[in-house]
Amino acid sequence: MSDTPPSWADIRDAAARIAPHAFITPVMRSDTLDRLTGTHLYFKCENLQRGAAFKFRGACNAVWSLDDHVAARGVVTHSSGNHGNALALAAATRGIPAHVVVPEGAVRAKVDAITRAGAIVHRCEATQAAREAMASRVQQQTGAELVHPYADARVMAGQGTLVPELFHQAGQLDALLTPVGGGGLAAGCAIAAHGLAPGMPLFVAEPEGADDTARSLAQGARVEPFTPHTLCDGLRTLVGAPNFQVLRSHGVTAVTVSDEEAVAAMKWLWSELKLVVEISSAIVLAAVLRQPGQFVGKRIGLVLTGGNVDLEDLPWR
Amino acid sequence: MSDTPPSWADIRDAAARIAPHAFITPVMRSDTLDRLTGTHLYFKCENLQRGAAFKFRGACNAVWSLDDHVAARGVVTHSSGNHGNALALAAATRGIPAHVVVPEGAVRAKVDAITRAGAIVHRCEATQAAREAMASRVQQQTGAELVHPYADARVMAGQGTLVPELFHQAGQLDALLTPVGGGGLAAGCAIAAHGLAPGMPLFVAEPEGADDTARSLAQGARVEPFTPHTLCDGLRTLVGAPNFQVLRSHGVTAVTVSDEEAVAAMKWLWSELKLVVEISSAIVLAAVLRQPGQFVGKRIGLVLTGGNVDLEDLPWR
Numbered sequence: 001m002s003d004t005p006p007s008w009a010d011i012r013d014a015a016a017r018i019a020p021h022a023f024i025t026p027v028m029r030s031d032t033l034d035r036l037t038g039t040h041l042y043f044k045c046e047n048l049q050r051g052a053a054f055k056f057r058g059a060c061n062a063v064w065s066l067d068d069h070v071a072a073r074g075v076v077t078h079s080s081g082n083h084g085n086a087l088a089l090a091a092a093t094r095g096i097p098a099h100v101v102v103p104e105g106a107v108r109a110k111v112d113a114i115t116r117a118g119a120i121v122h123r124c125e126a127t128q129a130a131r132e133a134m135a136s137r138v139q140q141q142t143g144a145e146l147v148h149p150y151a152d153a154r155v156m157a158g159q160g161t162l163v164p165e166l167f168h169q170a171g172q173l174d175a176l177l178t179p180v181g182g183g184g185l186a187a188g189c190a191i192a193a194h195g196l197a198p199g200m201p202l203f204v205a206e207p208e209g210a211d212d213t214a215r216s217l218a219q220g221a222r223v224e225p226f227t228p229h230t231l232c233d234g235l236r237t238l239v240g241a242p243n244f245q246v247l248r249s250h251g252v253t254a255v256t257v258s259d260e261e262a263v264a265a266m267k268w269l270w271s272e273l274k275l276v277v278e279i280s281s282a283i284v285l286a287a288v289l290r291q292p293g294q295f296v297g298k299r300i301g302l303v304l305t306g307g308n309v310d311l312e313d314l315p316w317r
Numbered sequence: 318m319s320d321t322p323p324s325w326a327d328i329r330d331a332a333a334r335i336a337p338h339a340f341i342t343p344v345m346r347s348d349t350l351d352r353l354t355g356t357h358l359y360f361k362c363e364n365l366q367r368g369a370a371f372k373f374r375g376a377c378n379a380v381w382s383l384d385d386h387v388a389a390r391g392v393v394t395h396s397s398g399n400h401g402n403a404l405a406l407a408a409a410t411r412g413i414p415a416h417v418v419v420p421e422g423a424v425r426a427k428v429d430a431i432t433r434a435g436a437i438v439h440r441c442e443a444t445q446a447a448r449e450a451m452a453s454r455v456q457q458q459t460g461a462e463l464v465h466p467y468a469d470a471r472v473m474a475g476q477g478t479l480v481p482e483l484f485h486q487a488g489q490l491d492a493l494l495t496p497v498g499g500g501g502l503a504a505g506c507a508i509a510a511h512g513l514a515p516g517m518p519l520f521v522a523e524p525e526g527a528d529d530t531a532r533s534l535a536q537g538a539r540v541e542p543f544t545p546h547t548l549c550d551g552l553r554t555l556v557g558a559p560n561f562q563v564l565r566s567h568g569v570t571a572v573t574v575s576d577e578e579a580v581a582a583m584k585w586l587w588s589e590l591k592l593v594v595e596i597s598s599a600i601v602l603a604a605v606l607r608q609p610g611q612f613v614g615k616r617i618g619l620v621l622t623g624g625n626v627d628l629e630d631l632p633w634r
Contacts, residue, residue, distance in 0.1 A: 026343060028365075032433075047591045048345075109588070267628055271426070274364045274593040274624035307591035311584060316629065 003242045005187060006157035008195025014061040014157040015164060021060050021093050025049050025162070027169040030272045037288050040299040042170040043269075044162055047277050047307030051113070054159055054305050055086035055149075058184055061158030062147045063090040071096045076144040078103075078124075078131035081110025082234060082306050083149035083184075088119035099144055101134045103127075107233055109310050128225065128238065150182030151240035160188030166301050167196055174298040179283045179305055180204035180213045180254070181235040183243025189303070190250040202252045203294075205287035207232045207259060213239040214254035217247060231259045231315055234280030234306065255287040255294075262286045263315045269304070279315055281305040320559045322504060323474035325512025331378040331474040332481060338377050338410050342366050342479070344486040347589045354605045357616040359487040360586075361479055364594050364624030368430070371476055371622050372403035372466075375501055378475030379464045380407040388413045393461040395420075395441075395448035398427025399551060399623050400466035400501075405436035416461055418451045420444075424550055427625050445542065445555065467499030468557035477505030483618050484513055491615040494601050496622055497521035497530045497571070498552040500560025506620070507567040519569045520611075522604035524549045524576060530556040531571035534564060548576045548632055551597030551623065572604040572611075579603045580632045586621070596632055598622040 006014070028043045046054035063075060074097030077087050084100035091098035098119040102111055103126040114121055124134040139146050147155065167173065176193050180186040186204045193200050206213050210228030222244050228236040239247070257265075259279075266282035269275060284302040288295050323331070345360045363371035380392060391414030394404050401417035408415035415436040419428055420443040431438055441451040456463050464472065484490065493510050497503040503521045510517050523530050527545030539561050545553040556564070574582075576596075583599035586592060601619040605612050 052591055270593050270628055274369055276587050276591040276593060311587055311631075312633065314628075314631075 005246045006153045010157045011160040011192045015161040017064050018060040032272045038296040042301045044166045044303045051086045051089045052307040053082040055082045058155035058158030059086035059090035062154040065154050074144040075147050076138045077147045078135040081106045085113045088117035099138045110308050150184030156188040159185040160192035163192035173301045175201040176301045177203040177284050178303045182237040183239040187243040187246035204254050205283040206256050208256045211256045214256050232280040257286040257290050276307045277304045278306045322563045323470045327474040328477040328509045332478040334381050335377040349589045355613040359618045361483045361620045368403045368406045369624040370399040372399045375472035375475030376403035376407035379471040382471050391461040392464050393455045394464045395452040398423045402430045405434035416455045426627050467501030473505040476502040477509035480509035490618045492518040493618045494520040495620045496600050497523050499554040500556040504560040504563035521571050522600040523573050525573045528573045531573050549597040574603040574607050593624045594621050595623045
């Protein structure tokens with residue numbers, strides 16, 4: 001709703017608000033991956049969250065924040081997949097309608113899931129402008145409440161709720177690492193992490209072919225929009241304005257990796273953790289491998305953001 | 318060691334013995350799979366056990382049951398993969414040598430894991446006779462203690478330790494379902510289940526192309542050995558003699574499924590639970606789908622036995 005980022009108090013409120021609906025996901029370890037990276041890795045398994053992605057947290061917080069008369073008109077969003085699915089599921093927990101604008105090229109498993117979750121799906125071209133235009137149209141036609149996938153403060157707050165869980169489950173951590181697309185997760189986690197552990201080093205992993213966050217942080221302002229090129233379908237979104245401000249003010253460092261590195265990391269995670277995680281999620285392990293000096297010997301919290309993968313179209317063959 | 322099956326008390330002892338080393342694995346649910354099957358499914362995730370298979374339990378119980386002077390000479394076994402890997406890992410927890418005889422055709426991921434776990438690997442032809450002969454030879458040469466993959470009472474007892482965990486985690490269950498190969502898991506679980514819940518209906522799932530257990534139970538005695546044909550590489554082993562006696566005396570029912578059904582079930586589990594599980598493990602879901610009338614409306618405990626899969630050789634394409 002508002003472009004003002006949430007506070008740490010908002011995130012604590014969000015945790016209480018979503019508690020009846022969201023799962024407290026497990027944290028997993030792997031001796032092999034610790035040896036491979038020379039670190040101590042704590043994987044927060046949001047692929048095991050409702051809807052198989054962390055985004056259920058933010059969607060749930062947004063849906064349950066609405067006044068009754070607003071909620072009755074439903075919610076609308078545009079999404080590459082996981083947020084749309086999450087919003088559909090969250091809307092269903094409150095029994096309100098959900099409209100989801102999905103761009104062409106979205107992973108089939110994600111589109112199917114959105115439909116199964118009971119949402120009304122609207123397809124559009126795969127550009128930022130087309131997504132926003134169609135969402136606007138639906139909003140005007142239905143009066144539904146727009147729940148932006150990452151710039152919405154309620155969404156950021158919801159995503160951040162995984163941090164207090166992770167810190168409690170993992171114990172002392174030296175750094176936190178998340179993927180970054182629009183920055184809803186990254187921003188929410190930054191606020192929560194520094195609410196609990198001021199000054200903790202924070203990192204975001206980004207594909208080289210969609211490195212707007214990295215370049216924006218380097219130059220101190222958001223770069224001009226461009227068309228991303230990456231297999232990481234969940235991270236093609238350009239970082240949002242309020243999200244970027246949060247990352248900047250919290251001193252977040254970006255690490256970019258190639259698609260090849262992301263694929264290799266994905267195989268490592270499937271092999272060693274026995275978890276189905278998306279390439280957009282595996283990128284966090286690729287980032288640790290890309291910059292060993294940064295992380296060696298440290299206890300790192302890594303968020304495995306989702307598991308919605310087309311099993312018939314795996315990136316390795 | 319002995320052909321006498323373990324008692325429920327032996328399984329309780331095993332639980333205490335392996336507790337410092339084995340993981341208490343999670344139990345997972347899936348609304349979609351419950352709807353698909355018309356049941357309430359409780360998946361015991363042994364793919365998340367040490368070594369990514371339940372077999373670590375049995376191997377660990379065997380290794381830690383040894384007197385010091387026996388342990389010092391090490392352990393030896395023959396295995397399609399998971400038991401060998403488990404024994405190597407278990408031996409490493411006690412700092413003793415492990416020799417593993419592995420047949421040709423074993424899944425590469427499993428052979429690699431055995432080597433990484435520090436065992437000495439001996440390859441042989443893919444027949445029961447060849448496996449046993451080479452294990453015997455190694456035993457004579459090294460004095461190592463033979464730890465049979467499934468007929469050993471200590472191994473059966475170790476496998477059965479997952480049942481008290483599952484019952485505690487799941488609450489009231491109406492039936493238990495495991496895959497069956499040699500029958501180490503099936504037998505250990507039968508004894509434990511009836512120790513806790515006498516008369517609980519017990520089921521084993523078996524590939525049609527390796528249906529020795531099903532036919533043996535039907536005729537009341539073990540069938541003649543035959544060469545199995547199935548993609549379920551972990552279930553090609555013929556049911557052991559003491560194992561069969563346990564299954565018979567506990568009134569276990571066998572359900573056979575085709576490889577196609579097992580592959581379909583594997584895809585369902587990867588998609589819905591976001592877990593990497595072997596085709597030999599997925600067979601339990603295939604069995605529920607094969608006999609809906611048997612299970613509809615019931616609360617079923619299913620053991621997901623392992624996750625050691627060759628990611629470059631998945632059975633669907």
